[in-house]
Amino acid sequence: MAEFRFHLPIEVRYGDLDPQWHVNNARYLSFFEQARMAFLVQLGLWDGQDFNRLGLIVADVHIAYLAPMVLFGKYRLDQRVARIGNKSLLFEYQIVDETSGEAMARAETVMVTYDYDRHASIPVPESWRRKIAEFEGLVN
């Protein structure tokens, strides 16, 4: 299995918790989203400012919740682009408890490359393909 080369610490907020005293299931998608944004900026694919240039839209998500996340836990989000399609990228994620090493969740999202001005999907740009393949060690 491929390794994860992109990592982001997750700070759980009180505001992420629900009446069950755990991180609400919907917030995991916000964590993954946050990792994607940081990844795009780090690879120079987005300036982090102009949201009409963001270039990706969520098409499909799958999350397996393995153990509940709690306030003040130390968590790390691992992320990779596992596949570069014609008009989409497959992102894979796992959330790991830094203290125990236990996996809290595993997930994947299909992200379609998208032009927010024209409201239309677009082919994965060549520069994206090259930079992501290089970062991830993928055969392009």
Added chain:
Amino acid sequence: MAEFRFHLPIEVRYGDLDPQWHVNNARYLSFFEQARMAFLVQLGLWDGQDFNRLGLIVADVHIAYLAPMVLFGKYRLDQRVARIGNKSLLFEYQIVDETSGEAMARAETVMVTYDYDRHASIPVPESWRRKIAEFEGLVN
């Protein structure tokens, strides 16, 4: 294909929107969650007040995003329990634009029956099995 017998109108809030001017992908899970709560109360499986008696925990979610949801749209969430397992229920959902009839999203979540006091999964209670099967027209 089975029909949906449980329906909930969705009111999109400004606070559900993200910089792309659409409902943020994470909020769909809040909509599904809201439908489950209303369903549990309607079937008399939960009193809507004691969250230690809630009885379900999310194990797995899958969402296919088909079209973006916008502020002031008229949406309806359809929900059904498609399968009753030993210790889990399979919920299926679709979000429909009431004006156009178009499907905005389709999803399913695996909900494990859970005792929040003991922090442990439990078999689906007989009363749940009977009431849900009856409501959904499932062979129990």
Added chain:
Amino acid sequence: MAEFRFHLPIEVRYGDLDPQWHVNNARYLSFFEQARMAFLVQLGLWDGQDFNRLGLIVADVHIAYLAPMVLFGKYRLDQRVARIGNKSLLFEYQIVDETSGEAMARAETVMVTYDYDRHASIPVPESWRRKIAEFEGLVN
């Protein structure tokens, strides 16, 4: 005291609750925000679609929390523009439990009229002044 002429039902979501089993304090601002959006659309001051034409930015909020809001409660948000300034509007709000008539919260927000393209405050447009004064029964 002036009356409230604008009303909005509030649907509490499970996702609005926090570990204390009540609506989280931050969500009240989302409820007020939702009422403002509906108000702007109803008075024809905004089309509800182009967020660069939204015309208002929050400058100041004050909320008094009187009683906790719960899931499945029946609440009504009352709103009025109490004062029209040179470059700002003073909104007042109260949240009322429809069942008991009890006030759950009282609040006010100072909204500055704002041009999101130019990132600058602007004088309250004449058409806004006229329409709001008429709706609220204010001496303009």
Added chain:
Amino acid sequence: MAEFRFHLPIEVRYGDLDPQWHVNNARYLSFFEQARMAFLVQLGLWDGQDFNRLGLIVADVHIAYLAPMVLFGKYRLDQRVARIGNKSLLFEYQIVDETSGEAMARAETVMVTYDYDRHASIPVPESWRRKIAEFEGLVN
């Protein structure tokens, strides 16, 4: 004016932003809340786990929004308890852009000491009074 002795870095999330491309006004309350939780744990007033022992409930908030917060900004939240009442604490906050030194927001919240089991306000416990006064350099 008294100094701030408690500081917390704020990581803005994409999920905190709204269609205006800035941090949504409601999220500031989540930032303040997060600082309070960290403060209570640091001073040994709460274990960070049992939310029935949390001991504080929000009674009143006032926020002055001075400049918009953006994604990937470097922000610091300053917090202090400015006054210890009989049954309440007055918290003051400011959010500062670490890069420019500019204040983004100033706020205060009145927090009532509260017993979540009995659903009733309680006098500020002596141990709280002593530890907070010591930390803040307040005359108790």
